[in-house]
Amino acid sequence: MPSLPPSDAGLDARLRLIVSSYRQLTGKPLIADAPADMTALRDAMWHVPRAIVAHGTEDDPIFFYGNRLALQLFEMSFEEFARLPSRLSAEPLAQEARVKLLEKVSLQGYVDGYSGMRIAKSGRRFMIADTTVWNLVDEQGNHQGQAAVFVAQG
Template sequence: MIITPDSADFAALLCDSHRRLTGRDLVDPPQADPAHWLYDTAPFCVLAHDTQADPCFVYANRAAQRCFEYDWNDFVGLPSRLSAEAPNRDERARLLADVSRQGYASGYRGLRIARSGRRFWIEDVTVWNLIGTDGIRHGQAATYRRITPV
């Protein structure tokens, strides 16, 4: 699957897997063009990484780009572990391993770092496995609405 900011197929994967695993809609209320809304307008951050041994970001909506201070071209392909400072990566790795086993986790709070070195907390985070209707795992995604400066 080729992922672009306006990829309808990827937006469907995000929304469908979120609903199946969490029981809640990612886009609520429904939008005429969920791909465009998630990328450009959503009032919350959405990120996703692939299934590589060292996962890389494959998606970051505009809210996430502003939060981490990367544009699309710099964000996509960036190893997702770099979103956290080295001392905080073990905690992040444990969360992602739990999500791999359980399907999703919510209520997470973690310390993150922007491109400039600015540190901030992401709070009330939901992370879920991106699993297609065919059962194939495509990676993991996260969403959060609250960011607190350090």
């Protein structure tokens, strides 16, 4: 079972950005009754029954967050996941569809209802469904990455 990453001011700020960007773009809460207290928010995001992942703005974006369910699906520790280029979460054959999705998100702000195949560390494939992907935008309007929330099927 993956363990909650240690408290870190930079990661905590990014977690708040995930939650606030989702609400700003979709008009809905990512986590019902999201707590204001950072410790409680970190715990709520970690244990929510949907996978939450996020990557930054590097040339080859790297994941900086995956919650407990995401890490279980991808069969990685937090430390491993936080070094993974997000493109490697999809099969090579699914790369083109993933790129088109992220371009659409960049233009529209978010996309609902996406589904696609993903690949775990072991090579096991799994389908993600009912996926929302959104831009992470800070208070100054700067693009800080993208995040996704999804359920796995099969």
